[in-house]
Amino acid sequence: MNCSDWISIICAGVSLVVTIIIACLQFWQSSRINKFERRQDERDEQRHAESVKAQAVSFISKHYSNRGLIPLCAIAAMHNDLFYYSREMYREFCCMTLEVQNRILEYCELDLRVKEVDGLFEKCIKEMEKVFHAFFPNDDSPFYEGAKYVLRSLEEYGNQEIPILYIKYRPSYKDPNMVAGKIVSSGFDGTSPYHMCIDDTLQRAKGGNHSKKTFKKMEDIYEVSGSFGIEACQFLTTLAQYLAMYGNKNSDSKKDYGHPEDSNNMNTMEDLFLLSVFHMYTELVLNGTE
Structure with missing residues (x-):
């Protein structure tokens, strides 16, 4: 090279x-x-x-x-x-x-999580109405037009205080014809917490006591028959809550979503609406998918 x-x-x-x-x-x-x-x-x-x-x-x-x-x-x-x-x-x-x-x-050690749910309120009402017809098969649903009176609890009366805390009603456990009732009914002033009549009615309906007049009697006790104001909204929103609680078929679930009804600071219709939706969502929608 x-x-x-x-x-x-x-x-x-x-x-x-x-x-x-x-x-x-x-x-x-x-x-x-x-x-x-x-x-x-x-x-x-x-x-x-x-x-x-x-x-x-x-x-x-x-x-x-x-x-x-x-x-x-x-x-x-x-x-x-x-x-x-x-x-x-x-x-x-x-x-x-x-x-x-x-x-x-x-x-807060809760199993509840925030997530996107399209039409949350509509889903809750749909599931709750199934429970209503199971408990009151002979009655028409009062949650018509998308449960507008439940929704009004938030949108029209949300910032107002819950109007009625006690009603004129003797709960079943204070029935004077029962031995236990005689004991606990002493000093009974004729009034009970607002939810007691709904609670008793659903207990009886759950036991198979269905009557065409059952729901009408409950409306009369709450004096909401023909009412369209805040009292009707309170009644139907509370009824929706208790229907969800009684309609839960997965009561043995170990999930802890919280117990907001135990709070002493629930005092507005807004609180009542959210509590009702909370129970419909956790008792019927979530538990129905678990």
Whole structure:
């Protein structure tokens, strides 16, 4: 080989070495960038997780005295997160991200989760009406036109206090014709908590006591026959709640969705509406799919 050939070979060798060195440098630089990006992503994820935790803990702490109503916050968000709820707690919960909302429920050790459910209210009413016809097969459903009177409890009377807390009614367990009734009926003033007549009626209907006049008698006791105002809304919303509770066929479920009815701070029609939807959703819709 002449001198020119050797020069070509040397140049090719140098070029190859330089190419290898450049490739190694690029690989090293790429590795550094990837490691940096992974560290950056991990820091971002950690900051995000800390932010979610902080928001969830802050909400629970702020509303600790009303923490029993947190399940109703979830229902409010699922029903309509754009609605202007009268209770600040509901509005604040609706403004949070889905991740924060569910972290709040997780920290409260509840099995309920916020998720997108198309037509939540309509699904609840559909399932609840099945229960109504099972308990009152001889009566027409009062939940006509999409259960408009139940919906009015929120949309028209939401910020108003629940109007009736006691009714003129003697519950079955205070029946003076029964031995136990004689004992507990002493001092009975003729009134009972609002839900007692509905409770008794559904108990009897569950036992197979179906009568064409059963539902009409209940309407008369509550004095809502022919009524279209807030009293009718309270009656039908409460009835829907108890129908859901009695219609639950999966009562042995170990799921804990919360017990907002035990809260002492439920005082508005908005609270009553959300409680009713809560029971329809958890007792009939969710339990029906488990």
